[in-house]
Amino acid sequence: MPEDAQRQIGMFLRRKRENLAPEIAGFSRTARARTPGLRREDVAAMAGISTVWYSKIERGKADGISREALLSLARALRLDETERQYLMTLARMEMIPVRDPCMHVNRDTLRLLGRLDPLPAILINDYFDILAANRAYEAMCGLRFEALPEADRNYVGLILTNPVWRRFLEVEDEAVQESRLARIVGMLRGVNAARPGDRVLTARIERFRTMSPAFARCWDSEAVARPEELHFSFTHAVLGRIVLRKQIWQNFNGETSGRLNVYHPLDEDGFARLASVTGVPTTT
Incomplete structure (x- = not known):
């Protein structure tokens, strides 16, 4: 070993x-x-x-x-x-098949994301890079990811640096930030165990540790977690506070993988509110 x-x-x-x-x-x-x-x-x-x-x-x-x-x-x-x-x-005793993290999104995937409107949807990889998002998600968080430098399109990095993203995730103070980070760091730790020697992931983790004492504390806690389909509260850039249920779709394309998170309203009124922002008919 x-x-x-x-x-x-x-x-x-x-x-x-x-x-x-x-x-x-x-x-x-x-x-x-x-x-x-x-x-x-x-x-x-x-x-x-x-x-x-x-x-x-x-x-x-x-x-x-x-x-x-x-x-x-x-x-x-x-x-x-x-x-x-x-x-x-x-311990290398139970190895989950590991594919390289998806780094690029093709036209078919972008078309699929668009068809999910008005349900907010975001595609991320194992590094928590934000690869793409549909119109509903960008309207919800208040950011256009293509307008950001590529190095800044990372879910964790945005929590640490971007006030618009922090408002969207309702990161109101350092305690909330650490709570948000703890769960994500737990998932990153699991990825790190399955990808020994991954220089890109190691560099990301060290960068976040340097940027944030809270991230470093979460990493040093040795806690682990996995993606879960839960209810999440957001501050929608247009609609204000909204609670959505996350649905996770794992995407495999050859030797690469990505995770598509789709967010569903809790009732039809919530769906209508989301549709009103994107202009998608509620019958879609």
């Missing part, structure tokens, strides 16, 4: 151990006040491995660890399915 992967596994397990309350695992907090979360010996005992071996794993010396041991540690640390998948991906 590559040394970098061993190091990442150790950091991830340590963070999960420190964040797991002893009471949840059935231990008393008595005499543990100076130790955040569980002790190494607690985790080792629950996973059925020696404390010495577990300590080596946390120090980034996990070469030779078995699949069974990792799964036992995942259970001991109460990892959810996304976190377990992340751990096994780092």
